[in-house]
Amino acid sequence: EIVLTQSPGTLSLSPGDRATLSCRASQSVSNSFLAWYQQKPGQAPRLLIYGASIRATGIPDRFSGSGSGTDFTLTISRLEPEDFAVYYCQQYGSSPRTFGQGTKVEIK
Amino acid sequence: QVQLQESGPGLVKPSQTLFLTCTVSGGSINIVYYWSWIRQHPGKGLEWIGYIYYSGATYYNPSLKSRVTISVDTSENQFSLELNSVTAADTAVYYCARASPGYFDYWGQGTLVTVSS
DSSP, X not given: OOOEEEEOSEEEEXXXXXXXXXXXXXXXXXXXXXXXXXXXXXXXXXXEEETTTEEOTTOOTTEEEEEXXXXXXXXXXXXXXXXXXXXXXXXXXXXXXXXXXXXXXXXX | OOEEEEESOSXXXXXXXXXXXXXXXXXXXXXXXXXXXXXXXXXXXXXXXEEEETTSOEEEOTTTGGGEEEEEETTTTEEEEEEOSOOGGGXXXXXXXXXXXXXXXXXXXXXXXXXXX
């Protein structure tokens, strides 16, 4: 099973700041089959990125993903008020599918 | 626009079977996707339970495999989760989702299931 470790646990930033979230895998994620999700309180997760860098339909271009192998990054170029949430990475290169423990982006 | 909606009891007694159904609307379940169950323990992260291909092939998380059955009813455009011998550790919000095929692009709103006597 691939273990995904996200860092930091919490990111305290202001609107307009740049956010950089990390996801590190315990072994290489094949074909860069890594996705990112955003979850707000009381809501289901929303797909942001798949294939490490492909934005899902309707996702603003301030969200970008990069990385390969064991190291992946989600970048939010300029935080909007609606971007304060918890972000999860997920790998689908091998079974079982696994998620990281999440990074909370909170308002500073 | 595909929509998914979970339904089922919100309270299950220990040692009994949890049974949830996910109804898919806005599209047929009988196409090339994997129909999934994912859960989230209160205040915690996400755990993939398993999924079923429209043909009926199933894939389960080994950590739950001995207790889980996922089935599909294409005539009703629904798929279901059975989790037997539940304990308090199975208390969670349960989500159904569409996997395309490995990432989850459409999600239900989630339903809280509490295991308690």
